[in-house]
Amino acid sequence: MGKARNVMMIVAEGLKKSYTSGGRPLPVLRSLDLSIEAESFVSIVGPSGSGKTTLLGLLAGLDEPTSGRVLLDGEDIFSFSEDGRAAFRAERVGFVFQTFHLLPTLTALENVLVPLELRGEGHSARDSAESLLERVGLGGRLDHFPSQLSGGEQQRVALARAFSNRPRILFADEPTGNLDQETGASIVEMIEELNREANTTLVLVTHDLAVAERADRILTLGGGHVIEDRPGRGSG
Ligand SMILES: Nc1ncnc2c1ncn2[C@@H]1O[C@H](COP(=O)(O)OP(=O)(O)O)[C@@H](O)[C@H]1O
Ligand SMILES: [Mg+2]
Numbered sequence: 085m086g087k088a089r090n091v092m093m094i095v096a097e098g099l100k101k102s103y104t105s106g107g108r109p110l111p112v113l114r115s116l117d118l119s120i121e122a123e124s125f126v127s128i129v130g131p132s133g134s135g136k137t138t139l140l141g142l143l144a145g146l147d148e149p150t151s152g153r154v155l156l157d158g159e160d161i162f163s164f165s166e167d168g169r170a171a172f173r174a175e176r177v178g179f180v181f182q183t184f185h186l187l188p189t190l191t192a193l194e195n196v197l198v199p200l201e202l203r204g205e206g207h208s209a210r211d212s213a214e215s216l217l218e219r220v221g222l223g224g225r226l227d228h229f230p231s232q233l234s235g236g237e238q239q240r241v242a243l244a245r246a247f248s249n250r251p252r253i254l255f256a257d258e259p260t261g262n263l264d265q266e267t268g269a270s271i272v273e274m275i276e277e278l279n280r281e282a283n284t285t286l287v288l289v290t291h292d293l294a295v296a297e298r299a300d301r302i303l304t305l306g307g308g309h310v311i312e313d314r315p316g317r318g319s320g
Pocket of ligand 2: 137
């Protein structure tokens with residue numbers, strides 16, 4: 085399948101988010117607009133506190149904006165109920181976090197099975213979860229609990245989990261932030277490979293400029309807006 089260029093997978097329009105701090109509104113995003121093409125790889129950078137995690141949470145429908153719209157794959161996700169959004173995410177969205185977010189009482193295999201079970205996929209699930217863990221080099225660690233895995237291995241389980249529902253969009257929030265340079269680089273390469281194979285749209289937040297440069301496009305957040313939008317090395 086070729087790249088479906090110019091089809092917008094993610095559109096944000098007039099996106100605003102304020103928190104309340106000490107009884108006062110704390111504006112974090114101030115009428116932010118962006119469009120991200122299907123199957124592209126976009127990095128988001130910006131100083132700590134600039135709202136990168138807030139933006140990703142809104143784009144993924146994990147949190148609600150103060151105002152504004154998000155269209156994912158053409159769907160206005162905040163027109164759905166919270167349950168509707170959860171179902172939409174289970175169908176089309178994957179998320180990878182800095183701190184892995186694995187369930188500590190479940191094995192590697194069981195963690196990868198969670199999204200598949202949420203989708204109501206039965207006996208085929210185990211085979212696809214196993215092959216995803218093999219794909220990320222953990223075929224020999226299926227029954228390990230998170231505490232028995234290194235940080236890099238835990239993030240690889242989280243990647244297998246994120247791709248298990250074959251998402252159209254993958255959001256990754258500082259996925260290398262808790263890993264050493266070399267392990268982080270291998271995680272990014274793995275995300276890129278899985279992204280290409282599955283024609284996923286990838287949105288990755290990072291403060292590592294070398295990682296950000298690998299994208300097709302780099303967006304910089306500041307003052308509640310996108311203050312820079314430039315091509316990365318992946319665009320060449
Ligand atoms: N749940 C929350 N309640 C109140 N303030 C928050 C909350 N989440 C984030 N903030 C504030 O919003 C700002 C942006 O945070 P965040 O999106 O985490 O930034 P980044 O990921 O770029 O470091 C910060 O000033 C932070 O303190
Ligand atoms: Mg953050």
